[in-house]
Amino acid sequence: MTPDNxxxxxxxxxxxxxxxxxxxSEDRKPVELDQQSVGRLSRQDSMQVQAMAKAADARRTQELRRIDAALARIDEDEFGWCAECGEPIEEARLEIDPAAPRCSGCA
Structure with missing residues (x-):
């Protein structure tokens, strides 16, 4: 995979x-306590949806960091080289995950 691709x-x-x-973003907002319109179980369901949305957002943030690091490696002409051993990362691995920082042996 070329750096441009x-x-x-x-x-x-x-x-x-x-x-x-x-x-x-709407799912991550605080759940308001309004006993008139939302019963106890419905509020618990809403809180669970909120917790799952926050966890998914944390995973997305982590993935954004990986992508930004890979883009930095491209800018520094380090793309495609293992961050640990310095050997080339397998082409098939980069096709599957272009943000991969390590070869399969070091991963």
Missing amino acids: ARARLNALRQEILDLSDAS
Whole structure:
């Protein structure tokens, strides 16, 4: 995978993650206590949805960090080289995950 192809895929993945985060922002908002319109079980369900949305957002944030690190490696001409052993990362591995920082042996 060429660095230009990787950059395009990483930028597309990054935008997709940001769009998902924007779409789920409503689910991460605090659950209001309004006993008139929401019963106890419904509020617990809402709190569970909120907790799951926050956990998903944390995973998206972590993935954004991986993507940003891979884009930095492209800018520094380090893309495709293992961060641990310095050997080339397998082409098939980069095709599956262009943000992979390590070869399969070090992963």
